[in-house]
Amino acid sequence: MTALSQQRAKAPDWWRGAAIYQIYPRSFADSNGDGIGDLPGITGKLDYVASLGVDGIWLSPVFPSPMKDFGYDVSDYCGVDPIFGTLDDFDALIARAHALNLKVIIDQVYAHTSDQHAWFEESRSGRENPKADWYVWADAKADGSPPTNWQSVFGGPAWTWDGRRRQYYLHNFLSSQPQLNVHAEAVQQALLSAAQFWLDRGVDGFRVDAINFAMHDLEMRDNPPAPDTGAIRTRPFDYQLKIYNQSHADIPRFIERLRALTDRYGAKFTVAEVGGDDAEREMKLFTQDDSRFNSAYGFDFLYAPALKPQVVAEVMAGWPDTPGMGWPSWAFENHDAPRAISRWAAPEERQAFGMVKMLLLTCLRGNIFLYYGEELGLTQVDIPFDKLQDPEAIANWPLTLSRDGARTPMPWAADAPSLGFGAAEPWLPVGDDHAALAVDRQEADGASMLAVTRRLLALRKATPALRWGSLEIVEATGDLLVLRRVHGEQAILCAFNLGSAAMQWTAMHPEGLRVVESVNGATLNGLPGYGGIVIEEPRPEARAEI
The missing domain is CATH 2.60.40.1180 (Golgi alpha-mannosidase II)
Structure with a gap:
C-alpha cells in the first residue's frame, strides 16, 4: 500500500472516485413546451438521477448565449439564458440536488466568449478603451494576411478581420467565439470573479472547458506542419502541430489562482477538459500536486475506434498511484463524441456490450463520468443534413460526424409524444430506436441496462478498492x-x-x-x-x- 493510498484511506475527498452524471440541458427534459430542455425540467428529474447512485451532476453551459455553439459561446458569465430559465430556477435546482445528496458541477469557459459579450463589444470599439487588451488582437502582416498561420478547430484560419479596430482577432473555434487574452491580469480577475459568483450560489465545483487554449504565444510564431500519418485530415487544423496557439507555459499559474479560490470554499471539485496532441502531459501538468486542478478529463476513450484491452492498459499505465501524480477522470461518452455503444459494437451485440462497457467504466481508477442516456444504452442518431444544428458538422459536411447525434432528447416514456421529453417538437429529432430504450420500459425490467447500471454504481460506491484503490x-x-x-x-x-x-x-x-x-x-x-x-x-x- 503506497503512502498516497494510506493518506486517502483516512479521509478521502468526496469527489475522489466519484461518479458524475453529465446533463446536456437542451436535451434532458423540456418543462415549458418550447422544444428545448431547461432547468425546471432537470430539477423535476433529479430524483431519477439520484436513483442511479451517482455522486453528482455536471451541467453543460446554461449561461446567456446566442447559442451559435450551444452555450460554449458565453455572453454573460453570471446569468442564466432565458431558454433555460432564471437564476431562481438555478437556485432551486441546487437546493433540490443537495437535498438528494447530489453535488452540482457546472461548466466554466475561460478560453473565449461570444462576440456578443459586453467585454468584446467594448474591446472591439477601439484600441484605447479599458478592455482593449482583453482579447487577442494583432495587426495584419504587410500583405494584409493574418498575423499567424494558426487554424481554427472548426475549419479555416483562426483569425478574423475587424474593421473597427483595423486588426485581426483570434478565435480558436468559431469566429463568433473571440479568444480572451488570459495573460492579462484584469481578465484573470474578471474570470475569477465569475467563478466566485457561482461558488456563492452553492455550486460544488467546475469543469473547465478547453483550458489548454486559454493562452497564446505572445511572439505570434507560426505553428509548424504536422507529419502526415496517413490518417484522413478533414480540417486545416489537423495539418499543424498546435505549439503556439495552445498549451502555453503560463496556464498553470492561472489554474493555481482558480484552485486557491475554490479552496476557500471548502470541499470543491475542479476538473479540466484537456484534449489535443499533447493531452496526457497537459493533464498531468494541470493536476500536479495540490495547488492545481483536482482532476483532468481526458479524451483517450472518447474517440478511440475500438475498446480494446491494450488501449485500456496503455491509458491506465499512464496514471499510477504515486506521490505527486494527479487524479484522472474518464468518460466513454460526452456531448462532443459519438455514442460509444454505436462506435464500439455491432447492432446485435449492443446490449451485451453496453453492460461490459459499464462494468469496465465502474472498475477504472479515477473519477468516472456518465453521459445522460448512457445508462440506457442510447445509440448515436443519424441526423439528416436539413436538421443539423452542430456548426462544425455543417461546416465540414459530410466528413465530420455530427455531434448532434449524441445530443438527442432523453427518452423518458416510450409511448409519449417525443418520448416524454416535452410537449412540443424537440430541437433535435428523437432516435428511431430510442423508444425501446426509454426509461419507463427499462424501469420495468430487472435485467435492463438501467438496472445493471444502478447495480454497478452501487458496487463501486460500496467497494473502497474500486473507488480509491491502486x-x-x-x-x-x-x-x-x-x-x-x-x-x-x-x-x-x-x-x-x-x-x-x-x-x-x-x-x-x-x-x-x-x-x-x-x-x-x-x-x-x-x-x-x-x-x-x-x-x-x-x-x-x-x-x-x-
Missing part, C-alpha cells in the same frame, strides 16, 4: 483484460472479455475467491462474449496461505 494491469492480451484494484487490505480482481467470442479463462487460485458482480454470464471458469466479472480476493494472510 490499479494493476494483470493481463491485456487479445480480447482479455484483467485488472487488480487494491485499497488497504481489500483486493478486487476484475476480468473482462471485450470480444464477442467466448473464451476459457480461469481465475488463479480460486480458493477463497468471492464473486461480487458478473455480467453476461461470466463465471470463475469462463468469460462468454462480452462477459465481465468482479472478484474479491482473500485478505493478505489468506492469500499467503493459498
Whole structure:
C-alpha cells in the first residue's frame, strides 16, 4: 500500500472516485413546451438521477448565449439564458440536488466568449478603451494576411478581420467565439470573479472547458506542419502541430489562482477538459500536486475506434498511484463524441456490450463520468443534413460526424409524444430506436441496462478498492483484460472479455475467491462474449496461505 493510498484511506475527498452524471440541458427534459430542455425540467428529474447512485451532476453551459455553439459561446458569465430559465430556477435546482445528496458541477469557459459579450463589444470599439487588451488582437502582416498561420478547430484560419479596430482577432473555434487574452491580469480577475459568483450560489465545483487554449504565444510564431500519418485530415487544423496557439507555459499559474479560490470554499471539485496532441502531459501538468486542478478529463476513450484491452492498459499505465501524480477522470461518452455503444459494437451485440462497457467504466481508477442516456444504452442518431444544428458538422459536411447525434432528447416514456421529453417538437429529432430504450420500459425490467447500471454504481460506491484503490494491469492480451484494484487490505480482481467470442479463462487460485458482480454470464471458469466479472480476493494472510 503506497503512502498516497494510506493518506486517502483516512479521509478521502468526496469527489475522489466519484461518479458524475453529465446533463446536456437542451436535451434532458423540456418543462415549458418550447422544444428545448431547461432547468425546471432537470430539477423535476433529479430524483431519477439520484436513483442511479451517482455522486453528482455536471451541467453543460446554461449561461446567456446566442447559442451559435450551444452555450460554449458565453455572453454573460453570471446569468442564466432565458431558454433555460432564471437564476431562481438555478437556485432551486441546487437546493433540490443537495437535498438528494447530489453535488452540482457546472461548466466554466475561460478560453473565449461570444462576440456578443459586453467585454468584446467594448474591446472591439477601439484600441484605447479599458478592455482593449482583453482579447487577442494583432495587426495584419504587410500583405494584409493574418498575423499567424494558426487554424481554427472548426475549419479555416483562426483569425478574423475587424474593421473597427483595423486588426485581426483570434478565435480558436468559431469566429463568433473571440479568444480572451488570459495573460492579462484584469481578465484573470474578471474570470475569477465569475467563478466566485457561482461558488456563492452553492455550486460544488467546475469543469473547465478547453483550458489548454486559454493562452497564446505572445511572439505570434507560426505553428509548424504536422507529419502526415496517413490518417484522413478533414480540417486545416489537423495539418499543424498546435505549439503556439495552445498549451502555453503560463496556464498553470492561472489554474493555481482558480484552485486557491475554490479552496476557500471548502470541499470543491475542479476538473479540466484537456484534449489535443499533447493531452496526457497537459493533464498531468494541470493536476500536479495540490495547488492545481483536482482532476483532468481526458479524451483517450472518447474517440478511440475500438475498446480494446491494450488501449485500456496503455491509458491506465499512464496514471499510477504515486506521490505527486494527479487524479484522472474518464468518460466513454460526452456531448462532443459519438455514442460509444454505436462506435464500439455491432447492432446485435449492443446490449451485451453496453453492460461490459459499464462494468469496465465502474472498475477504472479515477473519477468516472456518465453521459445522460448512457445508462440506457442510447445509440448515436443519424441526423439528416436539413436538421443539423452542430456548426462544425455543417461546416465540414459530410466528413465530420455530427455531434448532434449524441445530443438527442432523453427518452423518458416510450409511448409519449417525443418520448416524454416535452410537449412540443424537440430541437433535435428523437432516435428511431430510442423508444425501446426509454426509461419507463427499462424501469420495468430487472435485467435492463438501467438496472445493471444502478447495480454497478452501487458496487463501486460500496467497494473502497474500486473507488480509491491502486490499479494493476494483470493481463491485456487479445480480447482479455484483467485488472487488480487494491485499497488497504481489500483486493478486487476484475476480468473482462471485450470480444464477442467466448473464451476459457480461469481465475488463479480460486480458493477463497468471492464473486461480487458478473455480467453476461461470466463465471470463475469462463468469460462468454462480452462477459465481465468482479472478484474479491482473500485478505493478505489468506492469500499467503493459498
